[in-house]
Amino acid sequence: MKKGVFLVLSILLMLSCGNLRKQTADETAVAQPVGPAFCADSAYQYCQAQCNFGPRVMNSVAHDQCEQWIIAKFKSFGMEVMAQKADLKGYDGTILHSTNIIASYKPELSERVLLCAHWDSRPWADNDPDEANHKKPVMAANDGASGVAVMLEVARLLSADTLGIGVDFICFDAEDWGVPQWSDATDDGNSWALGAQYWSANLHRKGYKPRFGILLDMVGGQGALFYKEGMSLQYASNVVDKVWRAAQVVGFGSLFPTQTGGYITDDHIPVNTKAKIPTIDIIPYYPNCEQSSFGPTWHTVNDDMAHIDKNTLQAVGQTMIQVLYSE
Ligand code: AHN
Ligand code: ZN
Numbered sequence: 001m002k003k004g005v006f007l008v009l010s011i012l013l014m015l016s017c018g019n020l021r022k023q024t025a026d027e028t029a030v031a032q033p034v035g036p037a038f039c040a041d042s043a044y045q046y047c048q049a050q051c052n053f054g055p056r057v058m059n060s061v062a063h064d065q066c067e068q069w070i071i072a073k074f075k076s077f078g079m080e081v082m083a084q085k086a087d088l089k090g091y092d093g094t095i096l097h098s099t100n101i102i103a104s105y106k107p108e109l110s111e112r113v114l115l116c117a118h119w120d121s122r123p124w125a126d127n128d129p130d131e132a133n134h135k136k137p138v139m140a141a142n143d144g145a146s147g148v149a150v151m152l153e154v155a156r157l158l159s160a161d162t163l164g165i166g167v168d169f170i171c172f173d174a175e176d177w178g179v180p181q182w183s184d185a186t187d188d189g190n191s192w193a194l195g196a197q198y199w200s201a202n203l204h205r206k207g208y209k210p211r212f213g214i215l216l217d218m219v220g221g222q223g224a225l226f227y228k229e230g231m232s233l234q235y236a237s238n239v240v241d242k243v244w245r246a247a248q249v250v251g252f253g254s255l256f257p258t259q260t261g262g263y264i265t266d267d268h269i270p271v272n273t274k275a276k277i278p279t280i281d282i283i284p285y286y287p288n289c290e291q292s293s294f295g296p297t298w299h300t301v302n303d304d305m306a307h308i309d310k311n312t313l314q315a316v317g318q319t320m321i322q323v324l325y326s327e
Contacts, residue, residue, distance in 0.1 A: 117147025
């Protein structure tokens with residue numbers, strides 16, 4: 001009898017312990033960082049290398065030289081690279097000789113993720129505090145080079161490691177020929193993201209259908225905070241949740257506030273509406289910046305390497321690694 005009671009108690013204890021352990025495991029089942037370490041020094045150098053060509057303004061020599069450099073770089077990491085050329089018409093009638101650069105990791109796999117960024121520089125620093133700069137080109141270290149730099153570093157890491165899904169890196173051209181503030185033309189939003197608009201209507205592969213897309217826009221600025229972007233929440237809230245959770249897991253939650261920032265017309269809009277790929281925009285939001293909610297250097301002559309922060313590149317880059325290696 002005594003033995004029987006002990007047995008029952010033991011079983012109850014075991015069950016409760018098992019149960020307890022399981023609950024504890026669930027509650028503390030905090031995801032761990034996965035994948036290789038993102039190297040911000042390397043990404044910084046890729047940013048610098050693009051800037052060394054000068055502003056990569058449409059129809060310029062620097063633009064074409066940088067195009068060849070980006071293509072060669074992705075190829076050196078073993079990616080399959082496609083250059084999608086198109087002559088696009090700017091708001092002012094200028095014919096823009098545009099190239100969307102598409103680099104693919106494991107192109108044979110059907111399960112894929114899309115990373116994208118624009119690579120062209122804005123021809124006019126029309127948001128500069130000094131009006132004398134309004135028609136000068138933007139170096140675009142942040143607004144252009146940073147997104148490509150993060151993608152190149154991710155590509156470098158993939159080439160040295162292995163991942164069970166395919167990844168496409170698309171460098172969109174002609175994003176930043178949007179109606180300048182000094183122009184009389186009306187800005188209906190359509191003058192921006194011309195390369196992304198073209199690609200979304202002319203996919204590089206028939207039936208291309210990645211699981212989701214992530215646009216990297218201005219991901220290297222000092223003091224950048226990546227609030228959730230409003231259009232991304234409307235089109236792909238599950239992707240926003242996934243990315244913001246990943247940022248937290250890799251220790252950069254403080255750079256990814258969970259509140260909503262702005263509602264931005266950017267390359268991800270045609271990718272969502274025309275290509276029907278759920279795609280989010282990682283773009284900074286500065287709630288207290290007088291110059292611009294995109295930050296103090298946005299569309300100014302100060303968008304240069306002196307205002308790039310390796311910590312910002314690290315936060316976004318390691319978050320991308322976390323997202324990809326968690327798929
Ligand atoms: C708007 O100004 C509404 N969108 C700007 C998108 C952009 C320009 N991203 C970088 N440069
Ligand atoms: Zn811009």
